[in-house]
Amino acid sequence: xxxxxxIICDSDVLVQFFLSNELRxxxxxxxxxxxQPAVVQEVDAELRWLGHYAARFVPQxxxxxxxxxxxxxxxxxFQSLLSKALxxxxxxxxxxxGAQYLGLVDKGEAYTHAAGxxxxxxVASDDYRAIQVLQFQMQNLPCPVxxxxxxxxxxxxxxxxxxxxxxxxxxxxxxxxRWVPAALKHTxxxxxxxxxxxxxxxxxxxxxxxxxAPTMFSDALYIxxx
Amino acid sequence: MLQNILDAAGxxxxxxxxxxxxxxxxxxxxxxxxxxxxxxxxxxxGAVLSxxxxxxxxxxxxxxxxxxxxxxxxxxxxxxxxxxxxxxREAVVLIRMIGHYLNELEEATRQKSVQWKSIFETVRNTVDxxxxxxxxxxxxxxxxxxxxxxxxxxxxVGEVLRGFxxxxxxxxxxxxxxxxxxxxxxxYVGSASSPxxxxxANSHHATWFRRNVILMHELGxxxxxxxxxxxxxxxxxxxxxxxxxxxxxxxxEALVPxxxxxxxxxSLGCKxxxxxxxxxxxxxxxxxVEQRTLLNAAQDAGFLDTTQVEELRxxxxxxxxxxxxxxxxxxxxxxxxxxxEEQEWIGKRTTTLTARSIRLPIGYVNAVVEAYQNRQISxxxxxxxxxxxxxxxxxxxxxxxxxxxx
Numbered sequence: 001x002x003x004x005x006x007i008i009c010d011s012d013v014l015v016q017f018f019l020s021n022e023l024r025x026x027x028x029x030x031x032x033x034x035x036q037p038a039v040v041q042e043v044d045a046e047l048r049w050l051g052h053y054a055a056r057f058v059p060q061x062x063x064x065x066x067x068x069x070x071x072x073x074x075x076x077x078f079q080s081l082l083s084k085a086l087x088x089x090x091x092x093x094x095x096x097x098g099a100q101y102l103g104l105v106d107k108g109e110a111y112t113h114a115a116g117x118x119x120x121x122x123v124a125s126d127d128y129r130a131i132q133v134l135q136f137q138m139q140n141l142p143c144p145v146x147x148x149x150x151x152x153x154x155x156x157x158x159x160x161x162x163x164x165x166x167x168x169x170x171x172x173x174x175x176x177x178r179w180v181p182a183a184l185k186h187t188x189x190x191x192x193x194x195x196x197x198x199x200x201x202x203x204x205x206x207x208x209x210x211x212x213a214p215t216m217f218s219d220a221l222y223i224x225x226x
Numbered sequence: 227m228l229q230n231i232l233d234a235a236g237x238x239x240x241x242x243x244x245x246x247x248x249x250x251x252x253x254x255x256x257x258x259x260x261x262x263x264x265x266x267x268x269x270x271x272g273a274v275l276s277x278x279x280x281x282x283x284x285x286x287x288x289x290x291x292x293x294x295x296x297x298x299x300x301x302x303x304x305x306x307x308x309x310x311x312x313x314x315r316e317a318v319v320l321i322r323m324i325g326h327y328l329n330e331l332e333e334a335t336r337q338k339s340v341q342w343k344s345i346f347e348t349v350r351n352t353v354d355x356x357x358x359x360x361x362x363x364x365x366x367x368x369x370x371x372x373x374x375x376x377x378x379x380x381x382x383v384g385e386v387l388r389g390f391x392x393x394x395x396x397x398x399x400x401x402x403x404x405x406x407x408x409x410x411x412x413x414y415v416g417s418a419s420s421p422x423x424x425x426x427a428n429s430h431h432a433t434w435f436r437r438n439v440i441l442m443h444e445l446g447x448x449x450x451x452x453x454x455x456x457x458x459x460x461x462x463x464x465x466x467x468x469x470x471x472x473x474x475x476x477x478x479e480a481l482v483p484x485x486x487x488x489x490x491x492x493s494l495g496c497k498x499x500x501x502x503x504x505x506x507x508x509x510x511x512x513x514x515v516e517q518r519t520l521l522n523a524a525q526d527a528g529f530l531d532t533t534q535v536e537e538l539r540x541x542x543x544x545x546x547x548x549x550x551x552x553x554x555x556x557x558x559x560x561x562x563x564x565x566x567e568e569q570e571w572i573g574k575r576t577t578t579l580t581a582r583s584i585r586l587p588i589g590y591v592n593a594v595v596e597a598y599q600n601r602q603i604s605x606x607x608x609x610x611x612x613x614x615x616x617x618x619x620x621x622x623x624x625x626x627x628x629x630x631x632x
Contacts, residue, residue, distance in 0.1 A: 041264040048249035051579060051615040055249055074262075095265050102266065103334035106606035111266060129627045130604040137602070177617070 001213055003223045005084065006038045007146065008073065010112040010125035011046045012179070014039070015053070016148035018060045019176050020169040025155035027069055032160070034226045037124075038071045042098075042111040073115060086120045094118040104137055105130040116142025122214070122221055124151065126179050131217060141217040144199045149181050153193050154200040163190050227297070228282055229257040231275055234294045235302035237315055244581035245319045246274065247613070273326035273417055274319055276301050300455020301413050309460065313405040316582055317426075318413075321399050325415025325424055327611045328397060328590060335597050339395035342423055346449050348373050359468045363446060363475030370449075370480055380489035383481060384438040384514025384553070391441070392589035396423045396448070398441055401584045402430035407463075412444035413456035423448035428461075434553040435516040439477050446476030482513050482523040491529075498529040501538055507546035511554070517543055574622045577613035586612060595623050 007029065017023050029035040039047070044065075047057045064070040071077060078091055094114055101110035109130040116123035117140045124146040125131070134141055152169055155161035166189040173180050184192035203211070203224040211222045232239050243253035248267075255261040263271065268279035275282075276299035305315050332338040349366045357365065371377030376390060383390070391398040397415060408428055414421040425444035427437040440459070447457040451469060459470070490512040491498065496505045510517055521538055524530045530538070547554040552563065561572070575586045591612065598608040598619075605627075609619035 042266050045248065045252060045264065045267070048252050049243075049247060055251075058249065058251075098266055099269075103330055104602065104607060105604040106610050107266060109604070109606065127604065127606060129625075130606060132627055133601055133604040133607075 001211070001222070003033050003035055003226070004121050004221075005034070005081070006036050006071075006073075006119075006121050008038050008040065008112050008115050008119075008121055008123045008142075009043065009070070010123065010127065011043050011050060011108040012126040013124040013146075013148045013151075014043070014047060014061075014070075015050070015057065016126065016169075016173060016178060018057050019178060020172040022152075022161075022165065022169050023060075023064065023069060024165075025151045025161055028155060028158075028160045029151070030069065032158075032225050033223050035223065036071055037069065038073050038077075040073045040098075040108075040111040040115050043108045044072050046108045078115070078119075081119055085118065089118045089120075101134065101139060104133050104139070113139075113142055113145075116145075122146055124148065143214040143217055144219050144221050145217040146199050146221070147181070148179075149184065149196060150198050150200040152189075153196060153198045154202070156189075156193065157198065157205065158202045166190075166193075227259070228263065228271070229259075230294070231277055231281075231297055232257060234298035235275065235315065236306040236312075237275075237302075237319070238312065241312065241316060241581065242319060245316060246270070246323070247579055269417065270323070270326055273329075273415070274322045275299070276322070278418065302455075304413075304454075304456040304458055307458070309407050310458075311405050313403050313582075314408055317401065317403050317406070320401075320580060320582065320584060321397070321424060321426060322415050324399065324586065324590060325397050325422055326417075328593070329416045329420050329422065331593060331597060331603070331611060335593070335600070335602050337593075339393060341394040342396050345370065345373055345394060346423075346452075349449050359472040360475045362450075363472040363477075364479040366446065366449060366472075367476045367479030367483070370476075371483065376480065380485040382486065382490070382512055382514030384434070387438055387441060387514075388587070389589060391425070391445070392587070392593075396425065396445070397587070397590075398425050398427075399587055400427045400429045400437055400441075403428050404430045406430070407460045409459050409461045410440035410444045411456055411458045412447040412451075414448075414452065433516060435510060435514060438481060438514050439516055439519045442477035442480050443473045445480075446473035449476070478515075478519055478523050478526070481515050482520060484523075484527040486513055487520075487524055487527055487529065498524065499534070501541075503541050503543045503546045506538060506541060507543040507550055510543060510547055511551035514553075517541075575612075578618060579613045579615065598623065599626060601626075 017026060026037045029037060047061050049055060050057065065072060075091055078094065082089055097118060098111040098114035101114050109125060109127050112123050112125060113134065121142065122144050123142045126147050131141060131145060152161065152166055156163060156166045170180060170184055170189045181196050183195035199218065199220050201220055201222050203222045206222045214221050229239065232242060239254055239257050240250045243250040256263045263282055268282055271282055272279035281297065305318055349369050352369050353362050353366050374390065376383045388398050406428055409432065410427045412423065412425045415424045416422045425441050425448060427440040429437060432440065443459065447469065450472060451457050490509055494508045494512060496509060506517065510520055513520055518539065521530065521535045525532065525535045552560060555563065572585065575588065575591050577584050577586065594608050594611045597603045598605060605619050606616045609616045612619060
C-alpha cells in the first residue's frame with residue numbers, strides 16, 4: 001500500500017505544533033515518507049485569526065507555507081490531485097460536501113474532513129467532538145483521522161523525535177491548557193504513550209499478519225520510508 | 227469588488243474583519259482582490275453585506291460596468307444617512323451575521339419557521355390600501371392579533387412577544403448602541419432565497435416597556451415596507467410620514483387594543499378619570515407598554531380626552547412602576563433581585579470574540595444550545611454561532627462529550 005501523498009491538517013492540530021514550536025514531525029513526514037502536510041483555505045484563514053490567539057500563528061504559518069513544510073489546498077492545487085483521487089472527485093464536490101459539513105461543525109473541520117473524504121486522504125484533527133457529531137449525523141469521515149499525538153507518537157516510535165522533546169511538547173501543551181490524550185495527562189510521555197493506540201505507524205511496526213488500508217476513521221495507517 | 231461594496235456601504239474594512247472574525251490583513255487582501263475570497267466564505271459575506279455571493283465571486287466581470295448605485299444595497303444607503311455612525315453600521319453587520327447563522331442552524335436542525343410569511347401575506351392582502359394610513363395600521367394589527375396567538379386573551383403581550391417573534395421566524399434583536407441615534411429599525415436578513423424579517427431595538431436608554439412598542443412598530447414596517455431596504459426610527463425624531471403613522475398605529479393596536487385596556491382597568495379597579503401615578507404605573511405594568519403609548523391608546527379608545535392625556539403625560543410614574551414591575555428595574559437591580567442563576571444566564575449570552583461585545587437574543591442562544599445538546603452541531607460550531615471560543619462554550623454549557631475520547 002503506497003503512502004498517501006498528503007495529510008490534510010486542521011487548525012487545532014497545527015496549533016499544537018505551533019504552540020510547542022515542534023515542527024520536526026511534520027517535516028520528517030515530508031522528507032522521509034514523502035507525505036506533504038497541507039491545509040485547506042479555510043484552515044489557512046482560521047489560523048490567521050483564531051479566537052483569543054488572534055494573529056499569533058501568522059508568522060509560523062507564513063514561514064511554513066513559504067518553506068514548503070505546508071501547502072495550501074487552493075483550487076489549482078486541489079485539482080492537481082484529482083488524477084489520483086477517487087472516481088468522481090471534483091472541486092465542486094469538495095465545496096458541496098464542505099458546505100454540508102459546515103452546517104454541523106466549524107469551518108476548519110468541515111472543509112478538512114470534506115477534502116479528506118473527497119480525495120481519499122488522511123486528515124489530522126484533534127476535535128473528537130466534531131467527529132462525534134459527524135458520526136451521529138451519519139456523515140462520511142476520512143480514513144483515518146489522525147490526532148496530533150498520533151504524529152508526535154509516530155515521530156518518537158520511528159526514531160525521529162527524542163523522548164525528551166516529546167515530553168517537552170506534552171508539558172507545554174498541558175501548560176497552555178490544550179488537548180492532551182487522557183493516557184498522557186497524568187503521566188510522562190514515556191510512561192503514557194504505550195496506552196495511547198497510535199493511528200500512524202511505520203510499516204516496520206506492522207503486525208506479522210499484514211496490514212489493510214484504513215476503512216474507519218480510527219484505523220491505523222502504516223507508512224513506509226521512501 | 228468587495229472594497230467597492232464596503233466603500234459604498236460606508237463600512238471600514240478592518241472593522242468589518244474584526245466583526246467577521248477574519249484576520250484584517252487577509253480581509254484587506256480579499257477586499258483589494260489581491261487574494262481570492264474562498265468560496266466557503268462567500269455565503270456569509272454575501273448575507274452580511276446584502277449582495278449576491280456571485281457578485282463577490284466574479285468581481286472582474288462586473289466591476290467595469292457597474293456604478294455605485296448598482297452595487298450598493300438599499301440597506302446600506304439608508305445606514306449612510308445623516309447622523310448615523312460607524313457603530314450603527316457595525317451593529318447591522320452583527321445582526322445580519324446572526325440572521326445568516328440562524329438560517330444555517332435551522333437548516334441543520336430542520337426546524338425552519340417561515341410562519342411569518344403567511345401572517346404577513348394575510349395582513350397585506352386584507353388591509354384596504356386605500357384607507358387612511360392610521361386605519362390601515364389598526365386594521366393590520368387586528369388581523370395580526372386574530373391570526374396569531376397574541377390575540378388570545380386580553381392581557382399585555384410584552385412577556386411573550388419575543389418568544390412569539392422567534393417562533394414565527396422573525397429575528398428580534400435588542401442591543402445597546404450608546405453612540406447611536408437609532409431607536410429601532412427593521413430590515414430583511416439572510417440570502418435572497420431565504421429572507422427573514424429582522425426587527426431591532428436599541429436598548430440603550432430604552433425601557434422594556436418602550437422596547438415592546440419599538441419592536442412592534444418595526445414589525446409594522448417589516449409587514450408594510452418590504453422593498454425599502456430598511457426603515458429607521460431615530461431618537462426624538464417624530465415620525466410624521468405616512469409609513470411612520472401606520473407603523474405606530476399598528477404597534478399601538480397590536481399591543482394595547484381596546485379590550486386589553488378595558489380588561490386591565492377593570493382587573494386593577496382603575497377609574498380613567500381619576501388616574502394618578504400609582505394607578506397609571508399599574509396600567510403600564512399590566513399592559514406592558516410605555517406610558518405615552520398607553521395614554522394614546524386610551525384616548526383612541528375613548529377613555530380619555532386630549533386634555534386628560536396632556537395632564538397624565540406629565541406625571542412621573544418611574545418610582546411607582548419600579549414597585550410594581552420587575553421590568554422597570556435597571557439590569558443591576560433586576561439581577562440582584564433574581565439571583566445568581568439569572569446573572570449567569572445573561573453572561574452566557576454575551577459574545578467575546580466580536581470587536582463589539584453584544585448580548586445575543588435568548589431564543590437564538592437557546593436554539594444553538596439545544597442543537598448542541600441534540601448532537602446536531604459540534605461545540606466549536608456552537609461557539610462560532612455564539613461568537614465565543616470553544617472552551618468558553620464548553621464552560622458555559624457543559625461538555626456532553628466529557629467521557630468520550632476518540
